[in-house]
Amino acid sequence: MKRIVLAGNAVTAEILHRYLDRDLRYSVAGLTVDDAYVDGGATFEAPVVGLSALPDRFTPQDVAIVMAMGYGAVNGHRRSMFERLKAMGYAIETYLHPQAMIHTAHPIGEGSVVLPGALVEPEVRVGANTMIWGNVTIAHHAVVGDHCWVASGAVVSGKASIGDQCFIGVNATIVNAVAVGAGTIVGGGALITRDVAPDTVHLARSAEKFRFGAQDYARHFGF
Numbered sequence: 001m002k003r004i005v006l007a008g009n010a011v012t013a014e015i016l017h018r019y020l021d022r023d024l025r026y027s028v029a030g031l032t033v034d035d036a037y038v039d040g041g042a043t044f045e046a047p048v049v050g051l052s053a054l055p056d057r058f059t060p061q062d063v064a065i066v067m068a069m070g071y072g073a074v075n076g077h078r079r080s081m082f083e084r085l086k087a088m089g090y091a092i093e094t095y096l097h098p099q100a101m102i103h104t105a106h107p108i109g110e111g112s113v114v115l116p117g118a119l120v121e122p123e124v125r126v127g128a129n130t131m132i133w134g135n136v137t138i139a140h141h142a143v144v145g146d147h148c149w150v151a152s153g154a155v156v157s158g159k160a161s162i163g164d165q166c167f168i169g170v171n172a173t174i175v176n177a178v179a180v181g182a183g184t185i186v187g188g189g190a191l192i193t194r195d196v197a198p199d200t201v202h203l204a205r206s207a208e209k210f211r212f213g214a215q216d217y218a219r220h221f222g223f
Contacts, residue, residue: 005058006031007081008068009041009048016068029063060089067111067129071149075165079147082129
């Protein structure tokens with residue numbers, strides 16, 4: 001059983017802690033965050049240790065790290081922590097949930113996380129420190145870069161490419177062979193049908209309130 005320290009102490013860490021608690025391959029020994037955030041975040045039974053004190057409490061020879069941070073600063077905070085932990089000599093664990101469906105022969109990148117129900121098809125390439133949430137589809141020959149976040153239900157179609165440090169929102173769709181430039185935000189439900197430049201934002205239009213109330217609508221339209 002491999003001993004793990006989670007990098008993070010907020011919502012993502014809570015979720016990954018629960019998954020790891022039920023995964024017999026791992027044991028969560030603690031959590032680490034920047035020193036200023038030790039007393040914030042959620043409450044855990046395992047100790048939360050400031051990054052400066054981490055080597056004294058958990059040496060690189062004793063534990064591996066699972067990246068359990070959110071997507072703040074368009075994944076910039078995750079990237080910074082990942083790079084600093086590597087510089088300190090820690091191994092960053094690639095966590096593939098047992099119920100993720102991984103069919104590519106290419107290794108998933110160092111420190112990436114793939115959660116239950118995600119489908120990674122043959123010939124897909126996934127970079128380092130990328131979060132692939134539950135029920136995502138990464139279709140054949142697609143490429144997802146380093147330090148990305150692909151939220152639940154998103155579809156990255158065949159031969160599409162996602163640049164480094166992108167955020168792909170819930171139920172967003174990237175169609176076949178489209179390239180998404182690095183540092184781009186694709187909002188929930190957005191449909192990307194052509195190449196998009198780096199460092200751009202693409203949002204789906206929110207559903208507008210209908211002119212009838214729910215009961216009037218049901219009576220009028222037979223809902």
